[in-house]
Amino acid sequence: MLTVDFTRFPLAPGDRVLDLGCGGGRHAFECYRRGARVVALDRNGEEVREVARWFAAMREAGEAPAGASATAMEGDALHLPFPDESFDVVIISEVMEHIHDDKGLLAEMVRVLRPGGRIAITVPRYGPEKVCWALSDAYHEVEGGHIRIYRATELLERVRESGLRPYGTHHAHGLHAPYWWIKCAVGVDNDKALPVRLYHKLLVWDIMKKPLATRLAEQALNPVLGKSFVLYATKPHLPAGAVPRPGTGAGAVPDAVGPDDALPGAADSDTVPGTVPGTAAADPAR
Numbered sequence: 487m488l489t490v491d492f493t494r495f496p497l498a499p500g501d502r503v504l505d506l507g508c509g510g511g512r513h514a515f516e517c518y519r520r521g522a523r524v525v526a527l528d529r530n531g532e533e534v535r536e537v538a539r540w541f542a543a544m545r546e547a548g549e550a551p552a553g554a555s556a557t558a559m560e561g562d563a564l565h566l567p568f569p570d571e572s573f574d575v576v577i578i579s580e581v582m583e584h585i586h587d588d589k590g591l592l593a594e595m596v597r598v599l600r601p602g603g604r605i606a607i608t609v610p611r612y613g614p615e616k617v618c619w620a621l622s623d624a625y626h627e628v629e630g631g632h633i634r635i636y637r638a639t640e641l642l643e644r645v646r647e648s649g650l651r652p653y654g655t656h657h658a659h660g661l662h663a664p665y666w667w668i669k670c671a672v673g674v675d676n677d678k679a680l681p682v683r684l685y686h687k688l689l690v691w692d693i694m695k696k697p698l699a700t701r702l703a704e705q706a707l708n709p710v711l712g713k714s715f716v717l718y719a720t721k722p723h724l725p726a727g728a729v730p731r732p733g734t735g736a737g738a739v740p741d742a743v744g745p746d747d748a749l750p751g752a753a754d755s756d757t758v759p760g761t762v763p764g765t766a767a768a769d770p771a772r
Contacts, residue, residue, distance in 0.1 A: 487693050488516055489579050489608045489658050489714050496604075497522055500553060501574040504598065506563055507581030511537035514556065518544060521551040522575070525568075527561040534558045564590050571600040579608040580714070582641075583632045592648040601723040605650060609636045611715040614663035621670035638715055650719040657712025660704045665689060666713065 490513055497503070499521030505514040508526035510533060517524045518541065526537050538558035544550055561567055563578075564587060576595050585591050599605060610618075615635045618625045626632040638655065645652055665685045672679040677686075692700040 487659075488512060489716060490577055490606045491656065491658070491716065492516065492520070494654055494656070495575075495606050495718055497575060499551060502572065503575040503577065504566075504568075504573045506566075506576060506578040506595065507584075508537060508558070509533060509580070511540060511558070513577050513579055514558075515540065515544065517575075517577075518550045518554055518556045521554045523554065524556040525573075526556070526558045527563070527566070528558075529560060529562060531560050534560050564594060566594050566598050568598045570597055571603075572598045574600055574603045576603070576605045579606070580610065582607065583609050583634055583636065584630060586633060588634075588644060589648070592644060592650075596648050596650060596721060599721045601721055603721050605719050605721070606716065607641070607645065607719070608658070608714045608716045609641060611657055611663075611713055612637050614666070614711060614713045617663075618666050618670045621667060622674055624674045625666075625670050636715070638717075641715070641717060645717060645719050649721065651722055652717055652719045654718045656716050657708045657714065658716055659713040660707025660709075660711045661689065661692060661700065663711045663713040 497517060497520050501517075501522045503514075503517045503522040503524045505511070505517065505524065505526045508514050508528045509530075511526050514524050514526035514537060526534070526541075528534050528537075535558070541556040541558060545556070550556070563581070563585065576599050578591075578595065582588050582591060595605060610632065612635055615632070619632075619635065642652055642655075665682075668679075668681050668685055669676070672682060676682065688700075691697075692704075
């Protein structure tokens with residue numbers, strides 16, 4: 487289940503990709519299949535090891551094209567172990583809402599992204615997330631849980647302050663918001679409740695089968711109930727004649743080892759004016 491829309495966020499074979507806070511690796515796997523050189527980084531060692539096993543299985547099954555590579559590694563998002571300008575693409579999905587120093591996190595992402603590179607950021611959407619918080623303290627008051635809810639305008643401001651140029655936004659996972667509302671209402675850990683079990687079966691069926699009916703339903707629900715807010719941006723090139731600061735330069739990426747949150751005046755599928763010529767931006771997450 488992908489939150490980033492790769493029709494809006496083009497990826498070329500050979501692109502150096504950092505999936506920051508990769509979790510179970512869903513976006514890293516897709517980038518690997520598309521021929522990228524992927525680094526999946528997370529602080530959770532158990533998840534990193536599982537992602538590495540999946541990378542190895544994909545390689546053995548021939549799911550990745552020639553030239554693609556994939557590495558899973560532990561690391562600190564606030565102190566990334568890479569040189570400046572190491573990556574063409576950075577993806578950070580459902581992570582920023584967990585980090586106290588989100589400005590420091592953005593600064594690190596900008597540092598390791600090359601000029602002209604692209605970044606995709608996804609966070610829980612303000613409205614659906616507010617409902618979850620209202621229904622259940624246990625939903626977010628856990629170690630490593632959500633510490634903030636972003637309004638779209640707030641996240642856009644943060645991104646612009648970091649030096650990035652947003653070029654598009656949308657919402658995703660409209661079918662998933664009601665599932666989390668039900669879980670919060672009956673108890674986040676109460677997976678045996680009948681409404682939770684039935685809705686979970688629906689979501690699994692949808693993910694596995696991708697039937698037209700639910701695809702159309704989600705498209706219709708995303709502008710209203712989409713659980714995730716997705717933002718795409720680029721890192722500008724240096725102005726002509728500007729001198730790079732010392733220590734910058736592309737670093738090597740290791741080979742494989744194993745209505746509150748809408749843009750002002752814009753609809754659900756938006757392009758932010760003045761950015762990314764030639765980029766297509768027309769048009770269960772937690």
